[in-house]
Amino acid sequence: MTAQRIYLDYNASTPVDPAVSAAMMPFLADHFGNPSSGHWAAAPAKAALERARGQIAAVLGCEDDEVVFTSGGSEANNLALKGVFFVRRSGGDHIITTRIEHPAIIEPCRFLERLGARITYLPVDGFGRVDPDDLRRAITPHTILVSIMHANNEVGTIQPIEECARIAREHDILFHTDAAQSVGKIATDVNGLGVDLLSIAGHKLYAPKGVGALFVRRGVQLEPLIHGAGHESGRRAGTESALLAVGLGKACELARDLSPMDRVRALRDRFWRELQSRFGNRIALNGHPTHCLPNTLNVSFIGRVGAEILERLDGVAASTGSACHSGRIELSPVLAAMSVAPEVGMGAIRFSLGRGTTREEIHAVAERLSAIL
Template sequence: MDQQIYLDYNASTPIAPEVVQSMKPLLENYYGNPSAMHWAGKPVKEELHKARAQVAKLISSAPEEVIFTSGGSESNNLALKGLYYRNQAKGNHIITSKIDHPAIINPCRFLEQLGAKVTYVNVDQYGKVSAEDIEKAITDETILITIMHSNNEVGTLQPIKEIGEIANKYDIAFHTDASQSIGKVPVNVEDLNVDMLTIAGHKVYAPKGIGALYIKKGIGLEPLIHGAGHEFGLRAGTENTLLAAGLGAACELSQKLLKTNNIQELTNYFLSRLNDAFSDQVVLNGHPTDRLPNTLNINFINKVGQDILDQMPELAASTGSACHSGNVELSPVLKEMNVPEHIGMGAIRFSLGMNTTKDEIDKVIARLKEIV
């Protein structure tokens, strides 16, 4: 290929021009502390309020239910550890899935060291959990259910609304990591029946190092960072208004993209071209329809995904499998989906974004034909 092509939007996104513009005043003019009551602090506080309202509008929450964090991992840790620390008297049982992100699995492992009991629910061949299995796992000690909204590797969307109804039925707090879903599919916290929801800025055209956690009114969490009363007393430290403004602008942009972007059409075109070019040599991982509109996790049968990518240095894409001294170890997600090794070792995740073009896809297909 004669150009660099980026198809790894699930890993990280470029900062959108609109986002850059939103941050400029805080780089050039506004430098006060947002907690200060004088002329230097007030405009910064206004920018913080604006950003919080922009994030809240995207997910249909109240602004005061949005807490700014450093990213998806911190949001997940605050949700899980904060709820566990505050509610140990009620119980010590947590339910999650075996394919949730490490930013969920590893906090769960940590809490197990502190006495928590965690049930890791299986998924089917598409990477989808069963709401029925979630309900079966509930005990009298269950205080939290946390299931990712969509899987970062294969894109499968989980039955969050149904699980939320179950959580409400048993009066159990329900958290979802929506880092990969925000900006790609509509996310409404009321429709989804969630008590907490994680947002990661760099997945949605905002800078790295900024995220948010939606916390429904009435949900009690113990802060991870103690200090002054910033972020409604849940995250001490002077707010990073610069990056918060960027996230707010990105959330506003996301609302427009959800209405105008043709990402699903482009992804369908890509999949059609792959099937035409390679026929029974390729297999799609993840659910055929209940999947993020930008994500294709494709197995090149009897090939090694990383070997293919190594021959395409101009292409930015990813493979979840690890290669060690000629041996291929499938990603934990594909393992839990029971993908056979000779198929799964050829997995490559292509994730499209707002800058992806049809011409780029055609060039990738042409190059893949030469290699595969």
């Protein structure tokens, strides 16, 4: 008998919300015109594109013309980092980020290093949190950009973005945050955060894959990654997809209501209490106990291998923080940066809950873990 399939990997990707699918359907069957054309066939696509831009702006608290559509969070991050560097490198070549960023930040930084950029990777504490004083000390007269993620995808730790952005602003340095994990889970008002650039990934907030957005504060100049016609106010060439924009726009409209996260947080906390009651001191929490995304629970089964546990958790979709190479366990860069002990980190599993998660599901996972361990 096949075990019940349970999805607890919402930080990796979310299902498309039914309301999002419904909003997109007319653009599969009709409204095929190019939004940049000036005739009747283009009008519905153009109107839908701008309506979606407004929906994204509303969840971020910004102006419509500060939203640039991209193919996803990775492109948004690349546009922010490379776009700033190519425009500003004559006045400075220094970028500050952290050791726990997503590869969509780390890899562009490594690429820019090959072009002469100097990158400072800030450390984090044992909870995965940056010390703003470390940022202050890292700033030089040549610093042109700071990029610190809003919330970590692996352990869920929320960074002190407001304070870090304030420090950058005091030195007239642009500030970018990767908010792929935070939109729809916690508040993401760009003025409250104080950021100049912010990245969104559609498939992390119940929109389709292949679409994202970058908030670009008015007055911030970026060199485009993709050159061509003057789409997106000259910031990203290529005919926009009204279909995907509508999906992201509707998802952002839904994301303005954070009340569903209260139920998710309660489920997450209940799950953690149940695991504690079953495993006691054989289990450890990775990440910050309070400054954490409401849906994320990263735990280590001490002395065990997370990947092996997941293999035996028949039908449960989750992620592990360790990898096994030729019999050797390698911690994720995030856990390593947090100085998690190898015997703890090797047993890490990330359970990330979502709108569809039920109380029965988390109890069933706890039961299966007890049976395995």
